[in-house]
Amino acid sequence: MATTMAENRPRPEKISLAPDPIDRILAAASILLLGFVLAALWRGRSEWHQIPLFVWLHLATIVAAVVLTPLMLLRRRGDRLHRRLGWVWAAAMALTALFSFGVRGINQGGFSLIHILSAWTLIQVPLIVWAARRHEHAKHRAAVRGMVIGALLVAGFFTFPFDRLMGHWLFG
16 A cells, blocks of 8 residues: 555654643743853943954843744744744754854863864764654654753853853953
8 A cells, every 4th residue: 555755654652732841940040141141242342342253242142042942932922023033033043053164262272172162062963853843742842842941041140150251341
């Protein structure tokens, strides 16, 4: 018996597309991070002229991703707007990771451990998009949450201690 291509394709998992408590916590943490970033940027405005282009590009793309994160986590999923914003979020995450390779203010101008996270992000972003395109909702959701936790929140909050730029601006 012949089967059609649609019959051979894996069926999408049935999961709730509504935000759950984890999504709400991640969204709130993203908003908190955004507040810290904006406060640091405002406080550091007198030093803006000293900041290299790659740092500005890195900051701009990460701010875009952090702004989109709570919107993506808290609004309806699967519609046209979610897909379009998802492409923007994925591009912002990939560009943030790419631009980070030009940011080498620590470790005597060489790469640091944080660049491993950048490489991981460049691998994960296409996998997140692929899972979404294949309607593998559980895999997509888990990968997005992992990216939000690791590449946005943990990496983001670690820009504030250790006398790094954002910490210097916010607390210095």
